[in-house]
Amino acid sequence: MATQNETGFGQISRLRGTVFKYLTFGASLVGILALGVLLAYVFWDALGLDSAGTAWYLTYTVVLLAPLLGFLAYARDRPAVTAGALELVGFTLAGGLLSFAAIIVLIVIAGPQVWLTYFLTVIAPLIGLFLYGQYDREATWVGLAMLGTVVAGPIAGTLLLGTIGSAAALLGAPGVYFLSLVLPGAGLAAFLAADRFDASTRVSVGTGVVIPVLAIVGVPLVDTVPVMARSVWFAVLVLLGMPVGYAVANTARRPARRAAFALPAIAVGGLLIGELVVGAVGASQPSPWLDWQFLTSPTSSLPVSAGLYPAVIGSVFLIILVSIFTFVFGVGTALYLEEYAPASGPVGTLTRLINVNISNLAGVPSVVYGLLGLGIFVNIDVQFGPVGYAGIGAGTVLTAALTLSLLILPIVVISAQEAIRSVPDSLRQASYGMGATRWQTIRNVVLPRSLPGILTGTILALGRAIGETAPLIMIGAVGTKYTPPGGLFDTLTAMPMQIYTWAFLPSEEFRYGVVAAGVVTLLIVLLSMNSIAILVRNKYQQEAY
């Protein structure tokens, strides 16, 4: 009797609870599955997988997908291999994005003359001061001098543009980039070899010599490739080759991690073998909309010749400017609010107000930030005595960059504040106890500990900025532009702007082909940025123990 009652009671409750549990589980999957299906559709359309034959799928499943899954299964229980593989992938991704951005800004937009001028007036002095600061840690004037260089350098550069520019013309574009990228890169490599890998002096000097030699030896080979100018080769060697080299060296010196090299081997080998097999069998291949032509040509009224080139360049230029503005001002604001601003008293109230203000700014719709940009950068015309300010132009690169910076600044500040707050107070007290000043504590204790968190938050916020469209429309960015921007005061178009313009075209080929390719390009850029953010966070979480 008693037993019957008990089971009856349990059964009734259990059914309702189980149904509810699976209901909640299903609800958490709804959004993810919906987005997954939509993403599958858009990738399918952009890559033209419709026209691929069964033989093509079969080949790549056998030579690429199966080995990759095998590697994942192998790495699952081996944290060292996983860490090695993540490091290899992460550094390759980061290097790829870095060299891509550098090629666009230094070579396509700035050109050798402008770049050499600002390299000599701003970046070289900064590097010199930084190195001196590492050598003589007592010198208090170094930081102030760096601050001064940041302010005075651009002015000096603008004045000297003609003089240094003609010197750069004499030197030739490859010479300029060799001087400004390869040589500092070689110095950095030699330093890292000695500092991080404890290499002997001979080995680290050797590392420093190998890079310029490799750069020069590679030139005849590069000349045979039509799309690869010598300048591009130098940029790729330093900015992609060095991070990859670092990751490879770091993986190779730890025996437990060496199995991670299987991942790049499988990826590259699988693609090569797949290509050969498909060619030999004669299988029908996909006809992607997203191809080299798409990435290198401007938009067009014909779907087959339409491309995203000016928009890609515009977006990359924009994101680099936005990252500089938001990093400087975001981290500055967060440091002031967390480290300097008093928490009590009349000024404390002001601090609290600023904090509330920032969290409210994060909730303001992006289209309203567009109006702000329109109001203070475009539609303005004021006169302060002799000095007039008439804005910086509708739809220019600088207007767009400043507007987007203001938009994501609150997000960057909030995440940087969280990162700074997570530094234990005992570390600060220890630093003060040793006689360090507030700034010394921030520089040597707070910033190094919170930097990974700050970087993660900043990269995620930049991901938001790269996809924003509404503010760009409000400040008058154009939807159709056939040339990439040539400078800060040139008009631009960006990837989401171009997608927005294309999406209204009635042609099926645009709708399901060209726009899909644009969407996939934007998503791939976003995905790489987010993966780097996640890798930075994971690395930091591992090292926190």
Next chain:
Amino acid sequence: MSNEGQTPDLTGDRGLQTVRESTYKYALAGCALLSVLTTVGIIAVLFVDAAEFFASPVVTLGEFFTSTRFSPNLEPVSFGILPLVLGTLLITFGAALVALPIGLLTAIYLSEYASPRTRSVLKPMLEVLAGVPTVVYGYFALVYITPALNVVIRTLNGAVGTQFPTLGLFNGISASIVVGIMIIPMVSSISEDAMSSVPDSLRQAGYGLGATKFNVSLRIVVPAAVSGIASSFILAISRAIGETMAVVLAAGSRPPDIPPVQTAFGIIPYVGPGDLLGLYSESAATMTVAMINIAVSDLSGGSTAYQSLFAIGLTLFVITLGMNVISDAIASRYREEYE
């Protein structure tokens, strides 16, 4: 011995160091000032231009809030914000219908049922929903969701005999769905934070009284976290109100027609629910869409039509700011304090 009576120099030579410390302090304070300036800038820009708009002879404040037609370009011009507010309400209501139940159930699953491993996989995947650019969501709605919904509607009409209207190229329902999907993470992550901060002792007490996990989740955890849940709902709705690009691409540029107002018993005015539902199948421009339309049209700067941009922007800013403030107030005022 010779040092006796001499005070040791603990400060050292700090001349330049003092300069450095204060330089950095004021430089950082300057950065913090930027956020205040941003707020001042937004308010100044919106108020100055909106004031010019209302000062113009073409429009009055009363007309702006009561006229039922919005047509800044076509003669006779009219600047009634009501159709745009209706469009915003339609999209926001639809999005809330999608996101609030799904987000709340997701939060309950993540906080009460999911194993740590499942949670560590699901949470970043949910965050991706908010990370996809809104223009991409708009594209999805326009080229994939609307045709798919039309297939479903035709099948239903054919098989069951229902009389649903087929959707136009631009329609409110696809916009509501994508806006709903993109605000799910906002509801789920803030609600989950609130539920996770409910102390375990309350759950244990519930189990001790013989409650099942279902009872504990719904009768103890959810009520205890209700302030956090409410604040997440408000924030998500505020985000949906300000959403722009997804709606521009999916819902089109024509504001909805205000349905005829009927009266029940001769005194109580109401709008037929069928009329309201019917609006979802057609273009339903919101306040944000109207702003984009004015910005891309070739209206000259300084004209009244152009300045209506700022009047709508001000309305939008006041609504979203108000909701954020309310959400903050609820979260802090009604928070249950636990040790």
